[in-house]
Amino acid sequence: MIKELIVVEGKSDTVAVKRAVEADTIETGGSAVDRKVIAKIALAMERRGVIILTDPDHAGERIRKIVSSKVRGCKHAFIPEKDATRKGDIGVENASPEAIRHALEHVHTSFEGAPALIGLDDLMAAGMLVHPRAAERRMALGNALGIGYCNGKQLFKRLAMFGITREEFEAALAQIDQGGITT
Structure with a gap:
């Protein structure tokens, strides 16, 4: 239960x-x-x-x-x-x-008011913002991290809110880039 x-x-x-x-x-x-x-x-x-x-x-x-x-x-x-x-x-x-x-x-x-461990520049470099496949990549990232799909601004907030670490973020990106996580 x-x-x-x-x-x-x-x-x-x-x-x-x-x-x-x-x-x-x-x-x-x-x-x-x-x-x-x-x-x-x-x-x-x-x-x-x-x-x-x-x-x-x-x-x-x-x-x-x-x-x-x-x-x-x-x-x-x-x-x-x-x-x-x-x-x-x-x-x-x-x-x-x-x-x-x-x-x-x-x-x-x-974690309300938690500091961002992943910056907007990290999201930009990862192709989550201003990228031809940004929405698709955000969906894959949300699936990999178990935090759901959201737009770029919400993704930034959600990563901080749930205390997603740099290691978790980078591991999820590696899975996505290797084709292990899809939308």
């Missing part, structure tokens, strides 16, 4: 999570996260801890930002878009039990 409560978007996500692991969930009911849901998540954070597992799309990222800005100390789990897509539909409910377990085994804790 996973100790923390897992924040998901809806009932279908809860069903998928429960197929993969023994855990309790809190459903946001979509991207309009109201204050009652935030209060429930805050209480869960105090009592058991919280892991946010939202869809790897714009709405999921919006929910993740809302919840983590209102409830400090949340952990984050990410499923790569390719593992959460079925027949063109993206969502946790489409992920296999293995993909969900993998995401929950590689949870990241947010």
Whole structure:
């Protein structure tokens, strides 16, 4: 049984999570996260801890930002878009039990205000910014590090927020450049 409560978007996500692991969930009911849901998540954070597992799309990222800005100390789990897509539909409910377990085994804790260990110049040199294949490379990097896809500015913030070390960053880049991690 996973100790923390897992924040998901809806009932279908809860069903998928429960197929993969023994855990309790809190459903946001979509991207309009109201204050009652935030209060429930805050209480869960105090009592058991919280892991946010939202869809790897714009709405999921919006929910993740809302919840983590209102409830400090949340952990984050990410499923790569390719593992959460079925027949063109993206969502946790489409992920296999293995993909969900993998995401929950590689949870990241947010370190608010953490210093950046990877600079913008490092991202530029790695082809993550202002590069013809920057979006593709950021997706591969997000998959390799288990931090999800994001734009360049968000990638910079996320690397700092999750305390990604230079060694982790360089190892992920090496995997990408050797063709070991794809989008």
